[in-house]
Amino acid sequence: MMKTIAAVSVLHEVTAPLPSTGRLFRDEPVLRWTLRRLRRCAHLAEAAVVCASRQAQAAEAVCEGATVRAVEPSSPRHIEAITAALRWSDGWRGGLLGACAFDRGFDAKAVAELCEQRQAEAVVLIDGSAALVDAALVDGMIQHAQARPEEPLCFTPAAPGLGGVLLRRALVEKLAESGIHPGRLLHYWPDLPARDPIGVAAAAPVPTVAARTLHRFTCDSDRQKRLLERATASLNGQLITAQAAELVVLVSRAASALDMPRDVTLELNTNRATRPIYWPGERLGIEREPLSPERARPLFEELAQCDDLRLTLAGVGDPLLAPGILEIIQSARDAGIRAIHVETDLVGVDEAIVAALADAPIDVLSVHIPAFSTRAYEMVMGIDGLKQAVANIARFAQARQATGRGTPLLAPTFAKCTANLAEMEVWYDHWLKACGSAVIVGPSDYGGRIEDVAAADMCPPMRCPCRRLGSRMTILCDGRVAACEEDVLGEQSPGIVGSAPIRSIWMQGMSGLRDAHACGRWDQRPLCASCRQWHRP
Structure with a gap:
């Protein structure tokens, strides 16, 4: 029989405010x-x-005699990059960097x-926060690998926290030489076409x-x-013996409307140096006063009450053209928001700001560059800005290379x-x-408010309630909370930041819209009735 051990890593939690050694789940440490x-x-x-060495004492205190390898x-740069990529991924695969x-x-x-050291022939990788990892899935994966000795790795395509991946020792040694992560082997790579x-x-x-659920089973927030x-x-x-299928059913039943959004898109301004053919700013004549750092600060303090909230700075304008952008980013981080994403065209942006972003406390910098040639770029973006x-x-x-960091x-x-x-x-x-990452998205027509320039209609044939209403919030730079990202004019605003707590706007202000969708009455909301983005996650 192949000797297999599990490597339970907490290396990514070195800077976490509450790691698996300290966070309690049912009165016991998660680890x-x-x-x-x-x-x-x-x-x-x-x-x-x-x-890590500085985690060893805390790990030994909760491990009940298990081996602790400090x-x-x-x-550390690569671990930082993968950790950031996975903060923005909810499934078991599909993260940036092929994570x-x-x-x-x-x-x-x-x-x-x-x-x-342990003379192991194979190792199973497990996240330290996987408090509900399924022993039956892990055993099944090991048996699956034993029956297929030609496979260098085997994995469980299950929701995060339920299973893992098995690597044979020879593959681990190759990964150590190449410096890549195992998930990269399960993603598309241009030079290595595969099924x-x-x-x-x-x-x-x-x-x-367990494969189809949209829930995560890591206890990391x-x-x-x-x-x-x-x-x-x-x-x-019975919890210690509960298996994946039962846990998925129980979590699905217990999951209700979140008391705070998981994702918040915050608009800082409405000006943009480019004029994309899918941009509502020019076609709808949208002009709003930019959000100042002073007005942003109390908003961030409210949002930071939720420790796994993800903040995207985007909206109608290019946030890197907003006054005080670097101060705003730092203010969000100082408030306690750990997951920050910025969208930009990187056109018309001060070179000093571009360089300073490399040391800013953000996870991801998304650059809208929707063309490979100068001609196509100008056709789509409205200006000659590719160079x-x-x-x-x-x-x-x-x-970023000069900073020695793995992010942004x-x-x-x-x-x-x-x-x-x-x-x-x-x-x-x-x-x-x-770059190791490339993202393809579909442009929106914002509920029929502008011309549809998408290459294809991706809407499923049968309408269902919008999935975004239960997890995402959009805040316009004038303080109005929009119904969603499609509501760029704020026509269906459920509240205004500062006039009511964010939690209240989310729970009470948005409830009418959620109820309408739950009952199939989205056609009673003009924007929802003509929306083509309701199926997006």
């Missing part, structure tokens, strides 16, 4: 729950915690040394509900902790229109190789 659940695996020889991460949920905290050199890994032998079978505790309250003595955008991307990348991640973004469709594939391959 202790993770290890106890893994001890039920019949095919695991042992589970060892991989942590290391100095060989690539999968099981890449969180992965240090190939540390895992290779652990395998050598979708879901359809190959490396994918271990999992219950359908207060919101997640409350949800998982509420969902499993009836299990008491400037590319130069600013290079300037940003050089400045750079995410070139392509809005798929009829005007640029011919360049999409070459664009995607180019930027994926250049």
Whole structure:
């Protein structure tokens, strides 16, 4: 039998305000729950915690005798980058940089040394916050791998926190040499065409509900902790043995409308140096006073009450053209918001701001650059700005390299229109190789308010309630809360920031719109009736 161990990493939690060693789930540390659940695996020889030296004392205090391997991460920059990428991904795969949920905290050199020390032939990667990891799924994956010795890795395509990935020792050593994460092997790469890994032998079978659920099962935030505790309250003595299918059903039943949004898009201004064919600013004549740093500060303090909230600075205008943008970003971070994303064209932006962004406390910088050629760029963006955008991307990348940090991640973004469709594939391959990430999105017509320039209609044939209403909030720079990102004119505003608490606007102000959708009465709301984006996550 193949000797297999589990590497339970908390390396990504070094700077976390409340790590798995300190966060309590049902009155016990989260990491202790993770290890106890893994001890039920019949095919695991042992589970060892991989942590940084400064985490060792806290880990040893909760591990109940499990091996604790304290290391100095060989690539803290890479761990930082993957951690940031996965903050913006809710599924088990599909993150920026080709990251999968099981890449969180992965240090190939540390895992290779652990395998050598324990004489293990294979290792299963588990997130320290996976307090509900399913021993049956892990055992099934190990047996799946034992029956397929030709596969260098096997994985469970299940929701984050329920399963993991198994790596053979030889692959771990190769990853240590190459400096890449295992999830990268499960994503598209232009020079290595391959079948979708879901359809190959490396994918271990999992219950359908565990593969299709939209929920996460990691206990890595207060919101997640409350949800998982509420969902499993009836299990008491049975929780330690509860399996994935049962947990998915319980969490789905317990999940209700969030008391605060998971994602907030904050508009800082309405001016933009470019004039995209899908931009509502020019076509609808939108002009609003920019949001000042002074007005933003109390808003950030409210939003920071939710420890896993994700903030995107975007909206009608380019936020990098907003007055005091660097001060605003720092203010959000100082308030306690840890996940910050900025969208920009990187055109007309002061070079000093571009360079300063490399050291700003943001996770992701998305750059709208929807063309590969100068001609197509001008057709889509309305100006001859491709050369400037590319130069600013290079300037940003050089400045980030000088900081030695793994963030902010750079995410070139392509809005798929009829005007640029011919360049999409070459664009995607180019930027994926250049940056490790490339994002394709569909332009909106904002409920029929502007011309539809999308290359294809992606709406499913049967309408259902909008999924965004239960997790996303959009705030315009004049303080009005919009019904959603499509409501660029604020026609269906449920409240104004400052006149009522954000939580109240979210829970009470938005309730009428959510109820209308839940009852299938979206046609009674003019913007909703003509919306083509209701199916988006």
